[in-house]
Amino acid sequence: MLHPPIELPSDAALPRGLVVRRPRVADHPAVVAAIPDWWGMPDTSIHLLLPPLFFQHFSDTSFLAEDADGMAAFLIGFHSHAQPDAAYIHFVGVRPDLRHLGLARTLYETFFAEARAAGCHRVDAITGVPNRRSQAFHAALGFEASGDTDYDGVRAWRDYDGPGEHRVAFSRKL
Ligand SMILES: CC(C)(COP(=O)(O)OP(=O)(O)OC[C@H]1O[C@@H](n2cnc3c(N)ncnc32)[C@H](O)[C@@H]1OP(=O)(O)O)[C@@H](O)C(=O)NCCC(=O)NCCS
Structure with missing residues (x-):
């Protein structure tokens, strides 16, 4: 499985102690378990929109952030095969205590830079x-x-x- 290194924007101001890496299949249960709380939808089945295939096949274009309290944020996205000029962000979530610190912006900008480098000219969501x-x-x-x-x-x-x-x-x- 590909886990290319991640280059965060040089001006990224990440919360203290936070590390960004590529997600692995083993992260899938923790990510889907966080979704109802992080989305504020306790009875939702929204997690069904994020099956393990995303962790099997799109880990090289996705991110997962962790800090001392565990999972802090994730972005699941990919570069389109059918539309080589397009990239797609499928899911993004930031732990509620870390909101409004620019974390999702940093993950998006990192995704934009990687997509640009791969020849994409557009990102959809x-x-x-x-x-x-x-x-x-x-x-x-x-x-x-x-x-x-x-x-x-x-x-x-x-x-x-x-x-x-x-x-x-x-x-x-x-
Ligand atoms: C949406 C979400 C990912 C934003 O994460 P975040 O780390 O708090 O966002 P950032 O701090 O990077 O904010 C980036 C910009 O978005 C704006 N923004 C973020 N949350 C906002 C909110 N609730 N209301 C209005 N603007 C908001 C900020 O003002 C900021 O703009 P600025 O940089 O010009 O000031 C987060 O609220 C979340 O996880 N929500 C639940 C999951 C969800 O709905 N995901 C999206 C659908 S898949």
């Missing part, structure tokens, strides 16, 4: 209509949002992920 926090985060990172329908003031693609599963699509040039 999606989020659910109720996830205003994610929408604000992606807007702050320079993503443009798109959708075909208005849901309580949020433009999202109707039935994007199946019936009733509307999603806001984000795209950003690299």
Whole structure:
């Protein structure tokens, strides 16, 4: 399995004691166990969107951060095979006590740099209509949002992920 070294942005101000590495298949249970709490959705099955295949096949383009208290953050993404000019960020999460410190921004910027170096010119992501926090985060990172329908003031693609599963699509040039 490929675990290429990670070069963080030179101006990255990481919380003290935090280390960023590539995720491994063995990390999968801890990541999915954290999702309901980190997403603030205790009864969610959102973790089913993140099966082990992402840890088996996309570890070389993903990140996991740890500190003395355990897992601190993760970003799961990949460079598209079918669209070589595109990269895709599937999941990002930051432990609640580490929010608003620029950690997700650092992981995104590291992903952008690696994607650029691999020849990608665009990065895509999606989020659910109720996830205003994610929408604000992606807007702050320079993503443009798109959708075909208005849901309580949020433009999202109707039935994007199946019936009733509307999603806001984000795209950003690299
Ligand atoms: C969304 C999330 C990853 C942001 O992580 P974070 O480390 O707190 O974000 P950062 O500190 O790097 O913030 C980067 C920018 O996003 C903005 N931002 C982050 N969270 C925000 C929020 N809740 N509301 C508004 N803006 C927000 C910040 O203002 C910041 O902008 P700035 O740098 O211009 O000041 C985190 O809140 C999280 O894990 N949420 C639960 C999981 C989730 O919804 N993931 C996204 C969908 S997969």
